[in-house]
Amino acid sequence: MTTHVPLTAIPLTWDLVRGALDLERTEHGLLPHRLPARARSLNTDGQLSMAETQPSGVRVVLRTRATVLELDTLPTKRVYLGAPPRPDGVYDLLVDGRPAGQAVAEGGNALVIDMATGATETRPGAVTTVRFDGLPRGLKDVEIWLPHNETTELVALRADAPAEPAPDRGRAVWLHHGSSISHGSDAASPSTTWPALAATIGQVELVNLGFGGGALLDQFTARAMRDTPADLISVKAGINLVNTDAMRMRAFTPAVHGFLDTIREGHPSTPLLVVSPLLCPIHEQTPGPSAPDPGALGEGKLAFRAAGDPAETAAGKLTLTVIRQELARIVGQRAAEDPNLYYLDGRELYGEADSAVLPLPDALHPDAATHRRIGERFARLAFGEGGPFGGGPDRSPNRAVGLDR
Structure with a gap:
């Protein structure tokens, strides 16, 4: 005869949630945010508002003897008109740091997006x-990694045994900022985005400020990073500046300096790694903006093309090639006075050889296999022996990080 132990409610409190910068009380429960309230009040971009509520890297962490856990959530799923339905977001379960299960939350709200016009509509769900x-x-220590690509309100948590916050394991906190690729784009699950994989290999605690479409050198993001405790910091910048056509070279250079200056106000000597864009063939020599590919949409697929004119680079328009050159120059200039500043060419993580065997499916975002490759390479270059986050006898200030050729 099987005896079923009733599940007991476990209060959802700050000390059970890691990877978020804020928890907002809603009518349903708690909404994790990856930007603090002050930054959100200054933001006027709907895309960033959506992205920062998608809890990439956010997880519920507890210590318990429970054999059963239930988490009630209210997800908000994206629906693109004319494109195939997106798969439900995945919840990853880790037990003592090892994968132990997955689940999806069916239903919830739907955010309907018309890519042609930019119009959106929210359809409420349960x-x-x-x-x-x-x-x-x-x-055991249990982690529930929330879907990286679905806004997720935490409503209730239950278990068949008491639970308490997991103890601090004394790991370094890695604070990372980047674009949709850092956010997770088309990774298979939240614990297999490239930053999550790199954090697991590097044995660090991840705070992921990767925002789809939102790595635009915003000062409120820099201030959020300035004010967030961290032992290691990285900034991956470039692709969103091109595919939104947000600025020209005249604005780009001082914006990078200002972003780094602001971070350094709160972290004057923390190892800081600047990462330039991964290879993206459509924007290597062609400026933005990125635009939906009409041919792909006609086939029910979502893909992108570069809508700029290469001749416009003479007038200061940005390409990925131009951005890499300028980021390397900026870091080299600043490193003369900042011994803990480093530069990594993003093509060391995903370059031409990788593109030949693992092309970007929609011309902008890597797939699950590519996320794994990027995460493993970043871990080796940044957290490995001699890397800027790894220490060791080969670590020397101001050097560029790179693979052996």
Whole structure:
């Protein structure tokens, strides 16, 4: 005869949530934010408002003897008119740091997006439950990684045994900022985005400020990074500046300096790694903006093309090639007075040889296999022996980080 132990409510409190910069109380529960309230009040971009509520890198972490966990959430899923339905977001379960299960939350709200006009509509839905059972017996640390690509309100948590916050393991905190690729783009699950994979290999605690479409050198993001405790910091910049056609060279250079200056106000000596864009063939020599590819949309697919004119680079329009050259120059200039500043060419993470075997499916974003490759390479270059985040005898100030050729 099987005895079912009733599940007991576990209060959802700050000390159970990691990777968020703010928790907003809503009518349903708690909404994790990856930008603080002050930054959100200054933002006027709907894309960034959506991206920062998608909890990439945010996880519920507890210590418990429970063998059953239930998490009630209210997800908001994106629906693109004319494109195939997106898969439901994945919840990853880790037990003592090892993968132990996955679940999805069906239903929830729907954010309907018309890519042709930019119009959006929110269709309300119901709270849903994800359940994990069959967890190993005994005391253990449990992590539930929230979907990196769905706004997720936390409504209730239940278990068949008491739980408490997991203890601090004394790991370094890695604070990272980047674009949709850092956000997770088309990764398979939240614990397999490239930053999450790199953090696992590097044995660090991740705070991921990768925002789809939102890596635009915003000062409120720099101030959020300035004010966030961190032991290691990286900034990956470039692709969003091109595909939004947000600025010209005249504005780009001082914006980079200002962003780094602001971070340094709160972290004057923290290792800081500047990462230039990965290879993206459509924008290597052609400026933005990026635009939906009509041919792909006609086939029910979402893909992108470069809508700029290469001749416009003479007037200061940005391409990825131009941005890499300028970022390398800026870091080289600043490194003369900043011994803990480093530069990594993004093509060391994903370059021409990689593109030949793992092309970007929509011409902008890497797939799951490519996320794994990028994460493993970043871990080796940044967290490995001699890397800017790894220390060791080969670490020397001001050097560029790169693969052996």
